[in-house]
Amino acid sequence: MPRYAWNTSPQEDKRRYFELIRQGHSGAKAAATVGVSLSCGSLWFIDAGSMSYVESPISSRYLSQDDRIEIADGLARQESVKTIAERIGKSFQSVYKEIARNRKSDGRYQPWYAHNQAHQRRRRPKVRVFTHDDTLRQLVAAKLGKRWSPAQISRWLRRRYPRRTAWHVCVETIYEAVYRGLVLAATGGSLRTGRTYRRRRGRGRSRDGSLKQSTNMTPIAQRPAHVESRRQVGHIEGDLIIGAGQRSAIATLVERKTRLTILVAIRGGHSAQVVGDALIERFTQMPVSLRRSLTWDQGNEMFHHERIAAATGLKIYFADPHSPWQRGSNENTNGLLRQYFPKGTDLSCWTQDQLDEVATELNDRPRLCLNDLTPNQAVRRWWPLHDYPMIRHD
DSSP: OOOOOTTTSOHHHHHHHHHHHHTTOOHHHHHHHHTOOHHHHHHHHHHTTOOOSOOOOOOTTSOOHHHHHHHHHHHHTTOOHHHHHHHHTSOHHHHHHHHHHHSOTTSOOOHHHHHHHHHHHHOSOOOOHHHHOHHHHHHHHHHHHTTOOHHHHHHHHHHHOTTOGGGOOOHHHHHHHHHTTSSSOOOTTSSTTOOSSOOSSOOOOOOOOOOOOSSOOOBGGGSOHHHHHTOSSOEEEEEEEEOGGGOOEEEEEEETTTOOEEEEEEOSOOOHHHHHHHHHHHHTTSOGGGOSEEEEOSOGGGTTHHHHHHHHOOEEEEOOTTOGGGGHHHHHHHHHHTTTSOTTOOGGGOOHHHHHHHHHHHHTSOBGGGTTBOHHHHHTTTSOGGGOTTSOOO
16 A cells, blocks of 8 residues: 655655545545554645535635645745635635635645635524524614615615624625515515516616607717816706606706705696706706706706806707616616606605605715715705705704
């Protein structure tokens, strides 16, 4: 029987030994099959931190045993992590994390030990945090009740309770808890999306197309570059959300830099005359610094855009047909607003005061793009509190 020192045996022998162990063979039989002594096999087993499971195939997204062996071989050859990552088809960040997370206490990266550690962390079932922590469940339920998104709640928990790492739940954990009914009953109102289960496809917003204006329009291609960069406040994106039977509407305005949302009640249909009058009334109540430009789609409701521009001082630009991404902030906000105004709702039933309450609730949500400030907090520099009734004093 060939005799090798346990730490200098060919890698193929070790690989075969652990394959037999994972298949359920005893240590003695695995060692004999590979051709090493029982004590040599035992040392391999101890160095790997035991092998107490039978391996089953997993997703290719995760590192396999062969990937970890390749990482160990590359490190032994003193190759760079990027070279190793390229060879196994993974990102170098993933390989860095793998080495840092699964190496042994003495700093060595042992592929079988690392694979076993990864398997132990992946084992299910695990205790779900929301099943045994009532305080966390109540906190998350309260934020969901205010129509916060799971992403906003996850960031808020980390910011508000930096030392309670057990509460630093990820976005998917919150979604799963809602879908399972662990936080709230899984109803259409639990999440802003209105979903009660996970769907693979998105919830995109479709449009039938836009109509050409018969008057002079300024296309979005002529809009100054500083508007696109969001460096300056006062540049607004606008649109209508339409109610049941195309008979009612609400104008939605979103300031590009602060993401401030303003809702405008439209009464008596949504013809160009009616929409123009409502927008003029609303914009003239705003500071001049917050009404520099307006970007809209090419709907017929903006037929009177020249009249609006003359009365308010706004420069009005029109997005290209079938290009909702050119007004991305507004389109995203319209999607959020459908939680309050589902399709098929008679929007004429909502008063301007009620719309202001909805806008206030939306503007009190922290935004990742604002470093978790709320739009209300971001806009106070340009719109003083006493002049802006939609900003709350708390």
